[in-house]
Each structure stands twice: as C-alpha cells, then as structure tokens.
Amino acid sequence: MSLYQLSKLLYVLNRDDGAKAQFQQDPGSFADGFDLTGEERQAILDHDIGLLYVLGVNGQILMHFAALCGIAWADYLQMMRDGVEKYGPVRAGLYAMTTALDEKVAGL
Amino acid sequence: MSLVFTGICSHAPGITARADLAPPEQRDAFYAAMDGLRRDLAASKPDAVIIVAAEHFANFFMNNMPAYAIGMGANYSGPIEDPDWLKIPLRKQAGAPDLGKRLVSEMLHTVDVAYCEEWQFDHGIIVPLHLLDPDNEMTVIPANINCQGPPLTPLHRAWAFGEAIRRAADAVPERIALIATGGISHWPAxxxxxxxxxxxxxxxxxxxxxxDKDRLLAYTDAETYRDAGQGGFEIRTFIAAAAAAGGKGTLHCCEPIPVFAVSCTAATMEIV
Known part of the structure; x- marks a missing residue:
C-alpha cells in the first residue's frame, strides 16, 4: 500500500500537460516514476476507477483522472459503487462511502 | 482603503459542467442569484478581489500543505480541469503582486500564511469567477484554506484568518472585495x-x-463529517468571510441541487 505515491501520480497527471502527454504515450513508463504496488500500478493502467477508489484515492483527484480517461460523470459515480461491490469497502484514505450500494443520490 | 464587499457562494464543478442536467427552475434561480452577486460586486468598484477558496489538490498537495495561502502572482491561469469537461474556457487572470505582498505582510502579524507566486485555478475559484467576472476584467488575489487533507486548521483559526484579511484590507489604499467559496454539506466526487x-x-x-461567532465555531470536525460529509469542512471559507465582514448576512439563494452535489448558495454580508 503506497496511497501517497498513487495519489501523487494522479496529482501530477492532473496538473501537468507534459505528464498527460507522457501518460497517454507510454502509461507504463509514466507509472514507473512512482513507487507503486503491482495492484496500484495495474489499477492505473486499466483505468480501474472502482479499485482506485477502494484503494483510498481522494475523489477530488480521482474525478479528474476519470475525465482524462473519457469517463462520463454518471459512469464515474457508478464505477466507484461497482468497485466497492467487487473489491470490498474502501481500504485506506480519509473517506469511505456513506450510502448503500443501491442508493440513488446522484440526481441523475 | 478598506474592505468594500463581502459575499459567499458555491463553487461546485457541476454548476457549469452539468448545468444541462439540473432542474431548470432551481438552476436558473441560482444563476440569477449569482448574477445579482456579480452586479453587487461590480458596483462596489473593487481594485482587487480576494477569492478565498478550498482548493482540491490543484496546487497544494500532501508533500507540502499550507493551512493558509495567498497569491502574490502577476497572473494566474485556469481552469486546471479539462475546459471541455468543466465547460469553462481557459483564461489568464490578472493578479496583484505588490498588493498581495502588502496584504500578506500585514496578515503575518497574526496568521502564518504561505505566499504563492504561482497558482493554477481549479473549479473552487474559476467557477465563481466565470459567473462573477465573465469578461475577465477583475484583478484577483487567490487565497486558500486547506479543507481537504487533514490535519485541518481549527475553525477558530479560520476566524482569525478572516480577521487578518479584514485588517490587511483596511490597511491598504486599494478597494478590496472578498468572495469566499465553498460547499456546505456535500460528499463531492x-x-x-x-x-x-x-x-x-x-x-x-x-x-x-x-x-453568530460562537455557534459558527461550535462544530467539531467529527460532527461536520458525520452530518455534512468531507465537503462540509469547507465551512472554513464562509467562517473566514463572516469574521472579515463583521455584520449580518443576506441570503440570495440556497437551492439543494443533487446533480451539482451541493445546496447552491449565494449570500452577501454587511461590512461593519
């Protein structure tokens, strides 16, 4: 578990156009610049929003990664719910889901 | 000269990014209130607008997280988000480095603020700015309170930060307006x-x-998290605005709009 490094990768990616270009050209080499576990690295390469959420990534960073990956808002919210269903509750970080899996709160 | 205007408003990215998905009546009521805020702000003829926001890991990260920060840059850019996603075009906004330096110098007497000559605006500043300064005419001094990555500054320090803004604004010859942005209860993103x-x-x-200072400062973070989510920690920006203005407030809008993720709020406060 290296949530700080995983979050840092997304922070850098969100704010730096050069980093975005590198990520899009060679995501594996971009990910190699951070000290990630195999699971974290794969979650980035797979754009696995659900797993990234369960690993504890703050939504304020994660939502921009989802946008970068072309994921629409409604799908982004659902992917986090699906992640909790598939991988179990949020494992680390600050904030865990407070609504039930099938609860509809998004206003969509 | 002095603090000439104080307002608060929401900054949720959905306000622009998902405008088409909101119930039109509620959305239009909020947009109308923001347009009223825009007119009131312009009528106060500010030389610079301090925008106190609670940004979201655009500039400040856990490698070096200031509790309080003020911009002293010559200019700023934003949004840091994809402009097509946020539906706000990229802009370069004028800053005020000399004024910022004088404000920070005064504020440091009571609050240890970090200063920043670089700052990329995220939705916390650019959504209000897009609505309050659509033609990009204003000079902006961004300010930030860490409301995202605990440990967070205590509420009474947010009050002290607001008092420091007021004291600093009153000590310079320029006309200073203050806009504080944040959500109230919300579980964003x-x-x-x-x-x-x-x-x-x-x-x-x-x-x-x-x-009501005592009641504004009475919340514990545990209570806020329980009742208002992690987004509720952003009450710090509104508390700072109350401390700066000192008077009573007027509510122009409070519309809960789930697809925008917040009660969309616009209010002003009398400066006394």
Missing amino acids: TPDSGRINEAWDRDFLDRWLAN
Whole structure:
C-alpha cells in the first residue's frame, strides 16, 4: 500500500500537460516514476476507477483522472459503487462511502 | 482603503459542467442569484478581489500543505480541469503582486500564511469567477484554506484568518472585495455525490447570516463529517468571510441541487 505515491501520480497527471502527454504515450513508463504496488500500478493502467477508489484515492483527484480517461460523470459515480461491490469497502484514505450500494443520490 | 464587499457562494464543478442536467427552475434561480452577486460586486468598484477558496489538490498537495495561502502572482491561469469537461474556457487572470505582498505582510502579524507566486485555478475559484467576472476584467488575489487533507486548521483559526484579511484590507489604499467559496454539506466526487443535508445547511446559514461567532465555531470536525460529509469542512471559507465582514448576512439563494452535489448558495454580508 503506497496511497501517497498513487495519489501523487494522479496529482501530477492532473496538473501537468507534459505528464498527460507522457501518460497517454507510454502509461507504463509514466507509472514507473512512482513507487507503486503491482495492484496500484495495474489499477492505473486499466483505468480501474472502482479499485482506485477502494484503494483510498481522494475523489477530488480521482474525478479528474476519470475525465482524462473519457469517463462520463454518471459512469464515474457508478464505477466507484461497482468497485466497492467487487473489491470490498474502501481500504485506506480519509473517506469511505456513506450510502448503500443501491442508493440513488446522484440526481441523475 | 478598506474592505468594500463581502459575499459567499458555491463553487461546485457541476454548476457549469452539468448545468444541462439540473432542474431548470432551481438552476436558473441560482444563476440569477449569482448574477445579482456579480452586479453587487461590480458596483462596489473593487481594485482587487480576494477569492478565498478550498482548493482540491490543484496546487497544494500532501508533500507540502499550507493551512493558509495567498497569491502574490502577476497572473494566474485556469481552469486546471479539462475546459471541455468543466465547460469553462481557459483564461489568464490578472493578479496583484505588490498588493498581495502588502496584504500578506500585514496578515503575518497574526496568521502564518504561505505566499504563492504561482497558482493554477481549479473549479473552487474559476467557477465563481466565470459567473462573477465573465469578461475577465477583475484583478484577483487567490487565497486558500486547506479543507481537504487533514490535519485541518481549527475553525477558530479560520476566524482569525478572516480577521487578518479584514485588517490587511483596511490597511491598504486599494478597494478590496472578498468572495469566499465553498460547499456546505456535500460528499463531492465520491459515490455519495448528490447527498445533501439541507437541514444542516439551513442551520449553518442561520448561524452565518446572524454572524453568530460562537455557534459558527461550535462544530467539531467529527460532527461536520458525520452530518455534512468531507465537503462540509469547507465551512472554513464562509467562517473566514463572516469574521472579515463583521455584520449580518443576506441570503440570495440556497437551492439543494443533487446533480451539482451541493445546496447552491449565494449570500452577501454587511461590512461593519
């Protein structure tokens, strides 16, 4: 578990156009610049929003990664719910889901 | 010269990014209130607008997280988000490095603020700015309170930060306006996005409109998290605005809009 490094990768990616270009050209080499576990690295390469959420990534960073990956808002919210269903509750970080899996709160 | 205007408003990215998905009546009521805020702000003829926001890991990260920060840059850019996603075009906004330096110098007497000559605006600043300064005419001094990555600054320090803004604004010859942006209860960018505790929001706004310092500072972070989510920590920006203005508030809008993830709020406060 290296949530700080995983979050840092997304922070850098969100704010730096050069980093975005590198990520899009060679995501594996971009990910190699951070000290990630195999699971974290794969979650980035797979754009696995659900797993990234369960690993504890703050939504304020994660939502921009989802946008970068072309994921629409409604799908982004659902992917986090699906992640909790598939991988179990949020494992680390600050904030865990407070609504039930099938609860509809998004206003969509 | 002095603080000439104080307002608060929401900054949720959905306000622009998902405008087409909101119930039109609620959305239009909020947009109308923001247009009123825009007119009132312009009528105060500010030389610079301090925008106190609670940004979201655009500039400040856990490698070096200031509790308080003020911009001293010559200019700023934003949004940091994809402009097509946020539906706000990229802009370069004029800053005020000399004025910022004088404000920071005064504020440091009571609050240890970090200063920043670089700053990329995220939705916390650019959404309000897009609505309040659509033609990019204003000079902006961004300010930030860490409301995202705990440990967070205590509420009484947010009050002290607001007092320091007021003292600094009153000490310079320029006309200074203050806009504080944030959500009240919300669970932004999580699966709970859209959950809103309207009763809690109304109660908070009652305290804010009355400028009841004791009741504004009475929340613990555990209570806020339980009742208002992690987004509720952003009450710090509104508390700072109340401390700066010192008077009573007027509420122009409070519409809970789940697809925007917050009770969309616009209010002003008398400066005394």
